[in-house]
Amino acid sequence: MTIHNHPERPEDYCGTTYAAKLLGLSVGTIQTLVEKTELQAWKTQGGHRRISMQSIREYQRRHNMMSTLPEGRQGRLKVLLVEDDAVTREMMRDFCTRCDMPVDCTAMSSGLEALIDISSIMPDVLIADLNMPGVDGFELLRTLRQNFLFKRMTYLVISALTADEVESRGSLPEGTIFVAKPVNLQWLNGFFTALMSNRHAAHATGSA
Numbered sequence: 001m002t003i004h005n006h007p008e009r010p011e012d013y014c015g016t017t018y019a020a021k022l023l024g025l026s027v028g029t030i031q032t033l034v035e036k037t038e039l040q041a042w043k044t045q046g047g048h049r050r051i052s053m054q055s056i057r058e059y060q061r062r063h064n065m066m067s068t069l070p071e072g073r074q075g076r077l078k079v080l081l082v083e084d085d086a087v088t089r090e091m092m093r094d095f096c097t098r099c100d101m102p103v104d105c106t107a108m109s110s111g112l113e114a115l116i117d118i119s120s121i122m123p124d125v126l127i128a129d130l131n132m133p134g135v136d137g138f139e140l141l142r143t144l145r146q147n148f149l150f151k152r153m154t155y156l157v158i159s160a161l162t163a164d165e166v167e168s169r170g171s172l173p174e175g176t177i178f179v180a181k182p183v184n185l186q187w188l189n190g191f192f193t194a195l196m197s198n199r200h201a202a203h204a205t206g207s208a
Contacts, residue, residue, distance in 0.1 A: 013050040014120040017113055021106055022056055023065070033059070048116060076102040077196055080123035082114045082140065083107070083158075084132040088181075092127070095185050101192040111135030115143060123153060125195065130159040130166070138169055145173040154195060158183050 040055040083089040096105035130137035
């Protein structure tokens with residue numbers, strides 16, 4: 001369905017992958033709901049489908065579904081994982097569900113998906129691979145670093161590239177944390193723990 005008066009603010013829409021996560025449905029089912037006009041959607045000039053967040057909320061109400069929208073996830077560490085390798089992506093997502101901290105992980109397979117949905121997710125942490133087809137990790141990080149909305153987000157890169165290879169491709173934005181593959185999951189658990197501790201301390205002092 002094409003919406004002529006579609007929302008202009010990024011937080012008012014999301015992509016198909018994130019809509020599927022919010023509703024607990026498959027991407028194919030989301031596409032079917034769009035075709036049946038049960039979800040309102042439109043396509044950008046580049047051909048990318050965007051789905052109205054308001055229509056997702058209405059769908060949840062109609063079907064008595066518990067809200068899984070971002071405002072209902074306070075107190076959890078929101079992580080956006082961008083990794084094109086399916087095995088690594090599933091391993092990381094599974095780890096996030098089992099780690100000591102309350103982590104809400106959204107996993108995506110491309111940098112383009114991440115750019116479409118990140119304003120809806122507003123993650124605390126971005127974990128990204130560097131070598132990806134299309135919008136790679138370098139372009140993803142550079143684009144997000146230019147947006148003040150993501151100034152306070154923690155950027156973590158997990159890659160098999162060497163330091164020289166990273167430097168030859170323009171290096172990483174200042175403040176980006178680099179971790180070599182294969183990632184040490186025990187280290188990552190400690191990393192999440194430290195982030196949550198810092199957040200709680202910041203709230204306690206009123207600085208966040």
